[in-house]
Amino acid sequence: MSQNLLAHINSPKDLRALDATQLEQLSKELREFIIDIVATKEGHLGASLGVVELTIALHYIFNTPEDTLVWDVGHQAYGHKILTGRRDVFGTNRLLNGISGFPKISESEYDNFGTGHSSTSISAVLGMAMAATLKGELEKHHIAVIGDASIASGMAFEGLNHAGVTNANMLVILNDNAIGIDPSVGALKEYLTKVKTHPKLAEHNIIKSLNFNYSGPIDGHNLPLLLKELTRLKHVKGPKFLHVITTKGKGLKQAEEDQVTYHAPGKFDKITGERIKKPSLEPTPPKYQDVFGHTIVELAKQNNKIVGITPAMPTGSSLKYMIEALPDRAFDVGIAEQHAVTLAAGMATQGMIAFCNIYSTFLQRAYDQVIHDVALQKLPVIFCLDRAGLVGRDGATHHGVFDIAYLKCIPNLIIFAPSNEVELRNIMYTAQLGLDNPIAIRYPRGTGVTINWKQPFKKITIGKAKEIKKGTIIAVLSIGTIAKNVSLALENISAPNKVSHYDMRFVKPLDEQLLHEIFKNHAAVITVEDGCITGGFGESVIAFANQHLYTQRIYPMGIPDSFVEHGNTNLLQEICKIDVSSIRTKIEELLTKL
Numbered sequence: 001m002s003q004n005l006l007a008h009i010n011s012p013k014d015l016r017a018l019d020a021t022q023l024e025q026l027s028k029e030l031r032e033f034i035i036d037i038v039a040t041k042e043g044h045l046g047a048s049l050g051v052v053e054l055t056i057a058l059h060y061i062f063n064t065p066e067d068t069l070v071w072d073v074g075h076q077a078y079g080h081k082i083l084t085g086r087r088d089v090f091g092t093n094r095l096l097n098g099i100s101g102f103p104k105i106s107e108s109e110y111d112n113f114g115t116g117h118s119s120t121s122i123s124a125v126l127g128m129a130m131a132a133t134l135k136g137e138l139e140k141h142h143i144a145v146i147g148d149a150s151i152a153s154g155m156a157f158e159g160l161n162h163a164g165v166t167n168a169n170m171l172v173i174l175n176d177n178a179i180g181i182d183p184s185v186g187a188l189k190e191y192l193t194k195v196k197t198h199p200k201l202a203e204h205n206i207i208k209s210l211n212f213n214y215s216g217p218i219d220g221h222n223l224p225l226l227l228k229e230l231t232r233l234k235h236v237k238g239p240k241f242l243h244v245i246t247t248k249g250k251g252l253k254q255a256e257e258d259q260v261t262y263h264a265p266g267k268f269d270k271i272t273g274e275r276i277k278k279p280s281l282e283p284t285p286p287k288y289q290d291v292f293g294h295t296i297v298e299l300a301k302q303n304n305k306i307v308g309i310t311p312a313m314p315t316g317s318s319l320k321y322m323i324e325a326l327p328d329r330a331f332d333v334g335i336a337e338q339h340a341v342t343l344a345a346g347m348a349t350q351g352m353i354a355f356c357n358i359y360s361t362f363l364q365r366a367y368d369q370v371i372h373d374v375a376l377q378k379l380p381v382i383f384c385l386d387r388a389g390l391v392g393r394d395g396a397t398h399h400g401v402f403d404i405a406y407l408k409c410i411p412n413l414i415i416f417a418p419s420n421e422v423e424l425r426n427i428m429y430t431a432q433l434g435l436d437n438p439i440a441i442r443y444p445r446g447t448g449v450t451i452n453w454k455q456p457f458k459k460i461t462i463g464k465a466k467e468i469k470k471g472t473i474i475a476v477l478s479i480g481t482i483a484k485n486v487s488l489a490l491e492n493i494s495a496p497n498k499v500s501h502y503d504m505r506f507v508k509p510l511d512e513q514l515l516h517e518i519f520k521n522h523a524a525v526i527t528v529e530d531g532c533i534t535g536g537f538g539e540s541v542i543a544f545a546n547q548h549l550y551t552q553r554i555y556p557m558g559i560p561d562s563f564v565e566h567g568n569t570n571l572l573q574e575i576c577k578i579d580v581s582s583i584r585t586k587i588e589e590l591l592t593k594l
């Protein structure tokens, strides 16, 4: 198909110059364009395909960017980016120095609010609408587009609850495709399903009770209907709510049929839709998430007190294996990190052994629950923090680089970072044997290093680090899987006998006995972590040295005090100077001085 219309749209002004009858054709072109690029460059697919018509209709009817538009999560905003002046750079999406995979204020005037973590759009748009009222900008419209999984989150409810007692000129559009990354869960989802078949139910609903002017449900792929309804709503003052039904992955057969996989399918054939899997002749190490997923099933089959909890990430965390094997003891609670943590705490009070698996970046949202509901009461919840460290192309919103810093100040909490798959298994095994304290186990996105990872369980002594290599002058202390970079750096070092390497394992409690030995026997110490330096593991080592009056220089290597952008993880490690070569250079530099 020729790209006649899309090729001439450099901003929504060009879009608004089209005749409404041309928009159907434009939606075909936009869908094809998204598929073309994502097929080779990868990224989130299904969500953007599902909102093609809605995206066009919104920019056609409203006067963006003066009318503000916020995409919740933002993974569905590819069409928005393409129509708002980023068509020609869309091939750089999520690549280093390219455009972000999420809306970002600094990237475009059309990205009125940065997103990435879900359920923020209603509060943000309410803030914009209230500010407009205060500034006397009474004609401005403010729109939030939020998915059915994201609206079930506490933060979204908080925004709706507040908005309902204001006269804010805002429109919340519920993009209901009945799925998040995995199928949506919960009572609200059941209600939304019923409304589709029994629209009469919508006459009295929770949204109306919250004082919103509710309309819908309407077919979100029907452009004329969307245009008509948005035009009508433009003239309704106060908080409005439009319920739109769409199909995730619309327009690509496989993406419609396998919506979970095609949320972010990796490379695929743009014509057939088939995913392109990398051929692998050699056995490869597993993903850390799968080590977690299979190990919890193994342990839970032996220990009936074990339960598993995930806030909306059963596939991403691989808790899905437990949900399949032991459905009564594994729970997807929806996008509800705060609830997930306190639910785990409640279970722990009753003697259950709760594994609460949350991506490191999303646990930020449940910080108070970790402190107030878990640590303060010393409840032995087992937090498994997946996607710790740099996550790559999702970028600044998703890097799990703050967890060590934000967790290590919490009393009672044990913090462990496995250096490989076997360590992850063994700490999970150790934790379920029964701990007196809560524990956070952090591990990264992607694959590990051990092909034969399914080894018999061994108990880990809490607070005990491991010597990997003994040397005489410099000690390198690593925490977590970044140990691999240190080991590789040490492979070609000029004076291997002079450098020790320790896998410290525990950020808290630190192995103080070993630290004393290290400081007594080395002239300098390097710490390496894939978390932020500020407040990180290295600072704990510096504090230890100060406290015990050791005077050696300590060189912390980690994520500098700035937000790290998106890009391939190896490149980001280079930028943050925690890659193999930077570590080797640092060691060599010190060797020449000492």
Ligand SMILES: Cc1ncc(C[n+]2csc(CCOP(=O)(O)OP(=O)(O)O)c2C)c(N)n1
Pocket: 047, 073, 075, 076, 116, 117, 118, 146, 147, 148, 149, 150, 151, 175, 177, 179, 180, 181, 182, 248, 311, 312, 313, 335, 337, 362, 365
């Ligand atoms: C706070 C938070 N938790 C989890 C996620 C991971 N996540 C990203 S998209 C998504 C599902 C969103 O579903 P929905 O709102 O229905 O939008 P759709 O993908 O269907 O368009 C989840 C769980 C997130 N981005 N933010």
Ligand SMILES: CC(=O)[C@@H](O)[C@H](O)COP(=O)(O)O
Pocket: 044, 073, 075, 116, 181, 264, 316, 387, 391, 394, 445
């Ligand atoms: C948009 C979002 O938050 C998720 O889709 C996230 O990108 C998933 O990350 P993983 O690919 O690491 O599971």
Ligand SMILES: [Mg+2]
Pocket: 147, 148, 149, 175, 176, 177, 178, 179, 180
């Ligand atoms: Mg959805």
